[in-house]
Amino acid sequence: MSDKNKVNFSKKLHKYIEYGTTKIKLLFAQKKFTKNNITFKYILNKAPSDTLIVVLSSCTRKGLKARYNYMRTLKNINANQLFILDDFAKDHRGGYYIGSNFTFGEEEVVHSLIEKIIKDTKANKVIFCGSSKGGWSALNIGLQFKDAYIVAGGPQYFLGDYLISSENLDTLEHIIGEQTEEKMEKINHYLRDRIRYNNYKDTQKIYLHYSNKEHTYFEHIKDLVEELESDGYDLDEDIASYENHSDISYFFPDFMVESIKKIMLE
DSSP states (O other): OOHHHHHHHHHHHHHHHHHHHHHHHHHHHOEEEEETTEEEEEEEEOOSSSEEEEEEOOOOOTTSOOOOOSTTTTTTOOSEEEEEEOOOSTTSSOOTTTOSTTOOHHHHHHHHHHHHHHHHHTOSEEEEEEETHHHHHHHHHHTTSTTOEEEEESOOSSHHHHHHTTTOHHHHHHHHSSOOHHHHHHHHTHHHHHHHTOTTGGGOEEEEEEETTSHHIIIIIHHHHHHHHHTTOEEEEEEEOOSOGGGHHHHHHHHHHHHHHHHHHO
16 A cells, blocks of 8 residues: 555544544534524533634535534643534535525534533633634625634635536525525625624634635636635635535645644734
């Protein structure tokens, strides 16, 4: 077995172990937060720390329900860790923590949940993390919090374009309901407007991992980076060269851990 194949095998094994560990954890640690008749499932790992890491879930393959991410990856990080599951939409693969039928209620509830956990843990430093769907969500949610750190990997940017051209039509239908030109325009520029009209940007820092060789870069991330730079965000980029978006699962975990360690030392 070549060194490259050994590395890939090791990382795949790591993913399977993380999945099994998370399934066991669910039996004992999962809790629910309900507000306005909207319920989010979450797991909170407490630690003697003033740092809170918030992890937003990625999108699963079609046919698989949403699941928590990066629990095992962060097991040696001494910080409070909040994992929030996004299992909305009729296929239970998530709705980007936004809301159904263009109401944005889920976003309001997840914001309230995070505020509650910040208060409960007395956190002074909050780090929002996620890759792909979780990366988009980490940016969208994290930018709403003053002094936030955001560690995102390979996020989408033009959300409507992405969802309508992928296997995620159930997600798009959940978010906007009946499709109209006006709704598509708003959801396409939802993150852009969050970035542009953000009163907290001078207090925040973004750590962004991506590959400049895969389709997400050309369709989304190139424009995202240009927007962040033109608006004067404090941006730390980690640029890789893999060609398949799914390979982010092999590269982002190490970047996330190293970024969190840097942030915790600040």
